[in-house]
Amino acid sequence: MNNVWAVSNVVIKELYRRKDFYVLFILTGLLTGLLWSLNFFNDDRIVRYLKELCLLMIWISALVIAVVTAARQIPAEREQRTIFPLLAKPITRGEFIVGKFFGCWLATGMALVVFYLFFWIVTATRESNVPIGSYLQAIWLHWWMLGVVVALTLLGSVIFVAPSSTITIILLAVGGILIVGRHLHHAALQLPEPSQTILSVIYFLIPHLEFFDTRDLVVHDWGTISWVVCGLATLYAVAYTTLFLLAAWMIFRRKALN
C-alpha cells in the first residue's frame, strides 16, 4: 500500500496546485450565492428550487472534476514521459493504477466536502432546520458514486489515447446512466426481440449510478434512508469500482510503454 499512497499523494498535490478545481468552485459558489441572494415573490418554497439547483450544480461540478482529473492521469504520464522514471522503480502497474484511483477519488472527495460545506452554510442562512443525517448520507453516497465514475474513467483512459475522447465518452455514458438508466428495463419491455434482450442485458450490466442520487431527500427534507440500504449501495459501488480497476489493470499491464 506504500506505493499506492505515494502515487495518490502526487495526484492530490496535482489537483490542488492546478486551477481547475478553484475555477469550478468559484463558479459554483458565485452562481449559488447569486441565486440565494434573490428573493422571488417572498415565496418560502422557492428555497427548495434553489437547493435543487445548487445540488445539481454540485453534482455537475463534482462529476466534471472527477472525470477530467481521472481521464488525464495516465495519458499525461505517458505524454510527459513521467511514467518512465516512475515505473523504472519497484512499483507494479497494479499499484500505479490503484494509486491513481485513490488519488483521484480522495481529491474528488475533498472537493465534494468543500462543495457540501458551502451548500450547508448557504442553506443554514435560509432554513432553521438543517437535516445533518440526510446531508451526510448524500455526501457519502455521492462520493462512492464518484468512485465508480473515477474507476470507469481510468479504464477509459487506458483504452482511448486522447483524454478528450475519454472525457467525452465517459461524461456521455455517466449522463446517460443518470438520466435514462432506471428506465431502460421498462423501455426494453416495449421492444421486440432481440432489442428487448439486448437492452435488458445493458440494464443489468451498467452501474446504476442513480441509486446514489439522494438529492430529493435533501431538498424536500424527507429524512434519511436506512443505513443498511446505504451500506448495500456502498458494497454495490465497491463491486463496480473493483471490476473497472481490474479491467484497467488487465489492459494496462500488457501495454508496451514505448
Add this chain to the structure above:
Amino acid sequence: MPHKVLVNAAGCGCALPLGIARLGADWLRAKPLAKSVLICHIRAMKDAILKIENLRVEYRSRELGQATKVAVNGLNLEVFPGEVFGFLGPNGAGKTSTMNVLLGFVPPTQGAAYLFGVDVRQPIARQRIGYLPELTYYYKFLTAEELLRFYARIFKIPRAEVAGRIDAVLKLVDLTDARKRLIRTYSKGMQQRVGLAQALINRPDLLILDEPTSGLDPIGRMQVRQIIQRLKSEGRTVFFSSHELGEVERVCDRVAILHQGELKAEGKVADIEQKYQCGLEPAFLQIIGYQEAAV
C-alpha cells in the same frame, strides 16, 4: 572508503562493487600480501549485474499489411559490477528498446533479461537500479525535494534517512538552492540534473542512463560526465547509451555497438581502437558500415 582500498590494491583499474569491497576490506587489511590474489578470485567469481540472453524485441504494426519491425535481434550482453558500460549505436539501432526491456516497459518477444539475477519482469529487479531517461519531464507541479521524497517513498527508504539522502543528491547535482522551487521553473539543464538526483536517491548499484547528456550545454555535459566519473570511482556500475563518442571514450570501461538491432562489436574501448587502428568514432562508423564517412 573500503572499496577504494580494493580498487587501488587491484592495480588493474577495475572497480569492485560496494558489497564485495566492504566484505573483503577488513580481511585484506589483515593479510596485505593476499590482496591481488583475492581480488582476481572475486573478479572471476562475480556474476553479471546485468545479463541479456538472446533478446528479441518486435513491434507489431496496428495497420494491416505493415510488416513487424524487429528492433532487437538475438542480443546477448553481460555487464559486471563496477563497470562503466557504453551502449552505442546509431538512431534506431535498438538501444532504447533494449533499455525498455531492462526496465520492464516492453516485454521481450523472445529471450530474457536479468538485473542482479532477477528477471526484469519482476518489479523487485528494479529495487537496486537508478534510471535516467532521455529528455524526461518530471512532475512540474512538484518541487525537487517533493519529487525526491516521492521516489524515496517508493524505494521504501526509511523516513529517518530520507532527508539526509535528499540533501546529499541535491548537493551532488548542485540543486540545493533550487530545492524548494517548482520543477516547472527549472531550465533544461536543471531538469536533467533533477533526473540524475532521482536516479541516485536509492544509492543504486546499477545506473541505467539513456543519453544523459542529450540536449545539454557544454557545462551541463561536463557536470554529468563528472558525476558519472565520480560514481565510477565509488565502484558503482553504470550502463549508458550515448551518441557522444568522445565522452564514451573518456568514461567507459567497455562498450557494445548495436546496429539494426544486432550486436556488432563488444569489448574494451582500447581493444576496439586497436583492432580498427583508429579512434572510437571512426571505428564506430566502420562497424556500422559507414566507411566512406570514416575516411
